[in-house]
Amino acid sequence: MKAFGKILGLVLLGLLLIIVALGFALxxxxxxxxxxxxxxxxxxxxxxxxxxxxxxxxxxxxxxxxxxxxxxxxxxxxxxxxxxxxxxxxxxxxxxxxxxxxxxxxxxxxxxxxxxxxxxxxxxxxxxxxxxxVPAPADAANPEPTVAAGEPAPQTPPVAEKPPQPxxxxxxxxxxxxxxxxxxxxKTGKIYTAxxxxxxxxxxHDSTNIPLKLTAFLSSNQPAVRVRTELNGELRIARALQRYQFEDMKLSGEVTGDPLQGKTMTFAAQGQLLLDKAANVAEWTGIKISANQLRALGELKVNDLDKTPQINGGLSIAQFDLAKFVDSIGQKLPAMAEGSLSKVELVSRVAGTPNSLSFDNINLKVDDSSFSGRIAIEDFAKQSLRAILKADTFNVDRYLPPKSAEANSATQVRQAEVANTEATAMAGAGSTPLPDSPTKGAWSTERLLPIERLAKLDVDADLTFGQLTLDKLPIQNAALKATGQGGLLTLENLRGDLYNGNFEAKGTLDVRQPVPALSMQTRINRVPAEKILESQGKNPPVKGLVTLDSTLTGSGNSQRALIESLNGNASFVINNGVLLNANLEQQLCKGIATLNRKSLSGEPRGKDTPFQELKGNLTFRNGVASNPDLKVRIPGMTVNGNGDVDLRVLGMDYRVGIVVEGDTSAMPDPACQVGDKFVGIEWPLRCRGPLELGAKACRLDNERMGQVAAKLAGDKLSDKIDEKLGDKVSPELKNALKGLFKR
Structure with missing residues (x-):
């Protein structure tokens, strides 16, 4: 037995040597x-x-x-x-x-x-x-053998295919x-290389971690971009389970090229990747991303890979300087105030599909403002933007570009013109000549709206603010709801509280036509007029609580074009107000003193004129507002007026009549004491000049003062006729004589 085993061993050894020898020979x-x-x-x-x-x-x-x-x-x-x-x-x-x-x-x-x-x-x-x-044969006239009529087609038995063994x-x-x-x-001329x-x-090995390291340089020509990348991690492949994992993935590199304007962006990403084809699920957990100053954490999960993939996850971006980040990647933000967008951070849930993306449960901080809500792009192709946001405070002015050099120059010229006119008007307490009407345009001709972008806009926004600063106006409890689609933008509602009053506006902007068309309806309720003007850096000509209702339309794509095409109607009332630096009582005293042939003995006792109510209606025609029914109720007098406000040059031209009760002060000036003969007389004023002057541009209307004097002279003759004739003539004859002298 032992001999047999020994022989068998020798045989096997011999066979092995033969195989080795054969391999060597081969x-x-x-x-x-x-x-x-x-x-x-x-x-x-x-x-x-x-x-x-x-x-x-x-x-x-x-x-x-x-x-x-x-x-x-x-x-x-x-x-x-x-x-x-x-x-x-x-x-x-x-x-x-x-x-x-x-x-x-x-x-x-x-x-x-x-x-x-x-x-x-x-x-x-x-x-x-x-x-x-396999390429088609050169002679492909009859690639398939024909079957004679009446003959059955040859039957090819199906061949059972064995599934390949992995x-x-x-x-x-x-x-x-x-x-x-x-x-x-x-077709496009684009070239991508690695x-x-x-x-x-x-x-x-299957189902074991495989250490992996990969480096490469990536580039494209349209646009010209070059990327240096390095990838490290451990790959795990479970083919039987159709499960693929990339653990401890670390990707880093640098990007440069035309979009970055010659600057370089350093980036890094890491986390755990999983693809489970059996469950149609992909995950990226433990996400850490950095790009220059930006740092972010998060997690993402994709379901329904075999259908329409659904993305869900969370994202957290640490506070960073967005303005510096944008500059570091060669981009430019619109001009804005120094320090804007220096503190930005975001925490949000993320959801999406291949054609949509939404950020839910947003906690966004921008400088001194905090936002919460939702932002979504419902359709990438249509750029459908949806936003529901609530903010504690937000200063819009901080992020708007400053006025252009043209606008600043026009403003400075106008301010100088108004200041010069105002100084002249204030000299001599209204004894100076009537100011001239302004002639220089007050509005910019610069392009106002990005028409091409607005025409493509698909937006639905619902925004609320605890405090909103807009055009230097501190608006409390502000709310804005707007939509835009197909070139028609609709302001469904804009409302808020302003200086203990409130306002509300709605309107449309139509950019579907070559010239944009604007329509606005506005209501302002008991807002201090002087506060609005002071916020714009202007000296207010009037104080008081203004209530305004307006319906206006305009067209064009600049301030000047919109103002010059302004049409519509408005009504206004100002309660418990003051005409600043405008002593109408002094103007009236001057008129009475003139008729009394006396001179005023003292200086004006005050420079303002308080009033109980100022109201009227406006009709706008191509930038000019006609006001036929101005009425002002002032203690001791009533003011009626009519005229035009030319918004194109911010000028006014009014004819005003004052019905006076007299100087009601404790110590009236002897020159303007009102006797019975002056009661009920309408004293004429003319107000002309820059709109900012308000009542400071008003002067006694000398042309119409002659009519007042003639009326008073006629009344005096009538009194003498009554005194001389008494009851000696019939009433008909006395009336005829009085009318003759009053003509």
């Missing part, structure tokens, strides 16, 4: 380079590719089946003269005995100098689409050096 006596043509033909017949072997083929047989290819290229059979891939060297080896068990156990796999060229022609056809295809992954390592991939789209690709892995 590898040393058999040269695969002599069979390049046969190898190329096998590649054509089996893989349907054109394989070119310019270099040597090296190989080994046992215990590893080793292979090395040098200077090889691959093309499709459709275009065999145009290789889509070539490499300098491919080296791999496979353990022989496991192959008999349909297992692949490989040692190190090395790829040197791989160059892959992917090209899509002007018709949209990609060269990779022809890989594995090959077990077992590689000691994979190394790729100096590889390059290029994608060229001839160069200097270096990749190395540890042992590659």
């Amino acid at each position: 590898t040393h006596l058999f040269d695969p380079n002599d069979y390049k043509d046969e190898i190329r033909q096998i590649a054509r017949d089996k893989a349907h590719i054109e394989l070119t072997l310019n270099g040597d083929i090296g190989w080994s047989l046992f215990p590893w089946l080793g292979l090395e290819l040098h200077e090889a290229s691959v093309a499709t059979l459709v275009k065999p003269a145009e290789p889509f891939a070539d490499l300098q060297m491919l080296g791999l080896s496979v353990r022989v005995l496991p192959l008999l068990r349909r297992e692949v156990q490989m040692s190190d796999v090395r790829v040197e100098g791989l160059n892959l060229r992917l090209n899509r022609d002007k018709d949209g056809h990609g060269n990779w689409e022809d890989i594995g295809k 090959i077990r992954l077992d590689i000691d390592s994979l190394t790729v050096n100096n590889a390059r991939v290029e994608y060229n789209d001839e 160069e200097s690709i270096q990749m190395s892995t540890g042992a590659v």
